[in-house]
Amino acid sequence: MGEPIVELHHVFKSYDDTVVLDDIDITLEAGKFYTLLGPSGSGKTTILRAIAGFLNVTSGDVVIAGKRVNDIPANLRQVNTVFQNYSLFPHMNVFENIAYGLRIRKVDKAMIETRVMDALKKVRLENLANREISELSGGQQQRVAIARAIVLEPKVLLLDEPLSALDAKLRKDMQYELRDLQQRLGITFLFVTHDQEEALALSDEIFVMNDGKVQQSGTPVDIYDEPINHFVADFIGESNIVDGRMVEDYRVEFNGKVFDCADAGMRPNEHVEVVLRPEDLDVVPVDKGRVAVRIDTQLFRGDFYEIVAYDDGQNEWLIHSTNPAPEDVELMGLYFDPEDIHVMRFGESEEDFDARLESYEGE
Numbered sequence: 001m002g003e004p005i006v007e008l009h010h011v012f013k014s015y016d017d018t019v020v021l022d023d024i025d026i027t028l029e030a031g032k033f034y035t036l037l038g039p040s041g042s043g044k045t046t047i048l049r050a051i052a053g054f055l056n057v058t059s060g061d062v063v064i065a066g067k068r069v070n071d072i073p074a075n076l077r078q079v080n081t082v083f084q085n086y087s088l089f090p091h092m093n094v095f096e097n098i099a100y101g102l103r104i105r106k107v108d109k110a111m112i113e114t115r116v117m118d119a120l121k122k123v124r125l126e127n128l129a130n131r132e133i134s135e136l137s138g139g140q141q142q143r144v145a146i147a148r149a150i151v152l153e154p155k156v157l158l159l160d161e162p163l164s165a166l167d168a169k170l171r172k173d174m175q176y177e178l179r180d181l182q183q184r185l186g187i188t189f190l191f192v193t194h195d196q197e198e199a200l201a202l203s204d205e206i207f208v209m210n211d212g213k214v215q216q217s218g219t220p221v222d223i224y225d226e227p228i229n230h231f232v233a234d235f236i237g238e239s240n241i242v243d244g245r246m247v248e249d250y251r252v253e254f255n256g257k258v259f260d261c262a263d264a265g266m267r268p269n270e271h272v273e274v275v276l277r278p279e280d281l282d283v284v285p286v287d288k289g290r291v292a293v294r295i296d297t298q299l300f301r302g303d304f305y306e307i308v309a310y311d312d313g314q315n316e317w318l319i320h321s322t323n324p325a326p327e328d329v330e331l332m333g334l335y336f337d338p339e340d341i342h343v344m345r346f347g348e349s350e351e352d353f354d355a356r357l358e359s360y361e362g363e
């Protein structure tokens with residue numbers, strides 16, 4: 001494990017009787033890109049505010065660079081925030097916006113000049129030092145906001161949905177730019193978004209939030225391939241989730257049939273949920289399929305066909321197929337490989353899930 005820069009230990013935050021952070025326990029290492037991903041109201045911004053020092057936590061410890069900072073004011077924490085609307089000063093030019101924090105800290109004039117120009121170089125805006133804020137594009141404004149934050153040499157940069165106001169094309173460009181910038185600067189980024197594609201594309205590690213709790217943390221691939229519960233499977237990517245029964249290790253029953261699978265470590269006959277991703281399903285002739293389905297609709301989505309089908313138990317199946325289903329055949333088969341079947345226990349904690357995974361991966 002790398003050097004821990006931010007640690008939240010058993011952090012709770014309540015407003016009156018409402019718990020908005022419920023036992024948050026996370027560690028951010030130096031130099032990595034982290035994302036808090038979750039729906040509106042799940043507690044993402046509250047975590048940023050707790051780290052930045054804009055709110056007091058109800059209980060638990062907030063630790064930055066090894067030091068407990070619960071009682072340290074925001075301006076003395078080595079953390080800076082880039083807000084959604086960037087909060088740039090419209091009456092100051094680019095240089096003055098970036099210099100502002102240094103002037104407040106009474107840094108001398110020559111040093112301000114050096115540090116501002118250095119920050120501008122890092123975000124590749126050195127030619128725009130004298131521009132007015134109103135004369136910048138959305139992407140350039142974002143870079144000024146980042147330069148203004150990094151000029152103060154924070155250990156962590158907190159980014160609260162900085163891309164949400166941008167149009168789709170610019171948003172994608174800025175995703176590449178943010179990722180590149182984080183790697184060049186080597187500063188830890190903690191980025192907030194409710195856009196799962198953005199989180200998957202940018203992050204070294206994602207914390208999936210819901211109801212004030214971290215539901216799961218891990219690399220984008222881990223979270224996509226091995227979601228621990230219904231919420232995560234549903235929120236990250238698209239999923240078919242059906243009820244099933246674990247017959248024994250590596251054998252699960254659903255849709256009235258027993259299938260080989262790659263999961264183990266459950267109780268025999270345990271009631272489980274089974275996840276199959278739409279892109280892992282192929283539509284084949286019914287006698288070659290593992291589940292028989294009636295095709296309901298299909299839409300051409302450019303790089304795949306989106307097909308909706310129903311099995312005889314009226315479960316809906318979403319399929320992303322490179323080939324269209326034949327128009328004239330109503331009953332088709334779904335084919336999938338054993339390793340595409342992902343089995344989830346009800347109510348399993350992340351610790352128990354990790355321990356179970358380790359126990360059978362070690363076999």
Ligand SMILES: Nc1ncnc2c1ncn2[C@@H]1O[C@H](COP(=O)(O)OP(=O)(O)OP(=O)(O)O)[C@@H](O)[C@H]1O
Binds near residue numbers: 015042043044046
């Ligand atoms: N000052 C406050 N008083 C009472 N409740 C609050 C306060 N601030 C936040 N909350 C509540 O805390 C919960 C978490 O809010 P938070 O802003 O952290 O969510 P979020 O995941 O960042 O959502 P969004 O994506 O909409 O910004 C919400 O239910 C919100 O209504």
